[in-house]
Amino acid sequence: MSAIRGLLFDKDGTLFDFRATWGAWSRRLLVNLAEEAGVAPEVLGRAVGYDIATGAFASDSAVIAHPVPEIAALLLPHLPGMAPDALVARMNALSAEAELVPAVPLPPLFERFRAMGLKIGLVTNDGEEPARAHLAWAGVERHFDFIAGFDSGHGAKPQPGPLLAFARAMGLPPASIAMIGDSRHDLLAGRAAGMPTVAVLTGVAEAAELASVADAVLPDIGHLPDWIAARDAA
Incomplete structure (x- = not known):
């Protein structure tokens, strides 16, 4: 692993x-x-x-x-x-222009991810321009090494194209990248790309709907550092 x-x-x-x-x-x-x-x-x-x-x-x-x-x-x-x-x-x-409600306080969490030496990417089925605007509003755009929307030229989820584009851009094997999302589209894309998948429950889908295509189901992304530590230790 x-x-x-x-x-x-x-x-x-x-x-x-x-x-x-x-x-x-x-x-x-x-x-x-x-x-x-x-x-x-x-x-x-x-x-x-x-x-x-x-x-x-x-x-x-x-x-x-x-x-x-x-x-x-x-x-x-x-x-x-x-x-x-x-x-x-x-x-x-x-x-x-959407009024965003962060799932958790994002800046300190992404500072922590950076301190862990992780490469960070975003793949959304929203457009790239609004996605960048949302990340900038949240104060975390600078932490992202890669940002792709449906219109960025890599395809859209649940196809694995944009996920594999991130792997190529970072020079990382897909198996070393965790795909984190709240929908089956996200997790199926991760599976198709050969990535471990993590479901979070800050969307609409319930845990039972996501568990079959997730390696882990977490309440929100704030639990990721502990999950990574436990997985790497295993």
Whole structure:
């Protein structure tokens, strides 16, 4: 078993609490689009697995893990006249303005990861530009050696392309990199890349849903240093 030399993070639901961050964003996006198109917001909510009335996400909601163009494609049939590229650009712009709620205090944790000598990357199915804006807002962008979104040219999760791009860029074998995420998309991508996988419970998915594709299930990323120490000691 390889020692952990790199950490590769999902963003939403992993670095940032999913419900607290993206519930308000989803409501704002869907209500605004519905008003412009003259349709009920509930129609758009059902299309992407979001309940406008309660603010709850379905466990299979596209908003949780799918790339932005796939979410847009589910909305477009209800938005006559809206061009796909225009909707994706609008979603990316609104994403960059999301009111983020970190899952744990991020700066001290990432200082600790750096002190451990770890390479750090981010692979998200959000766009790269809003992802960088989110990391900068949280005060941790400087700690990341690699940042990739669905539009960075490496593909999107659950395909392993962006994960393997991080491994190549860092010169690390995939088996020495832990993929950390809150969805099956994240963990399946990690498995496909040959990486150990760590699930965190700061997204929508429950532990039972993630356990079959995770080497470990943790409450949040704050537990990673202890997990790494125990794994490397074993």
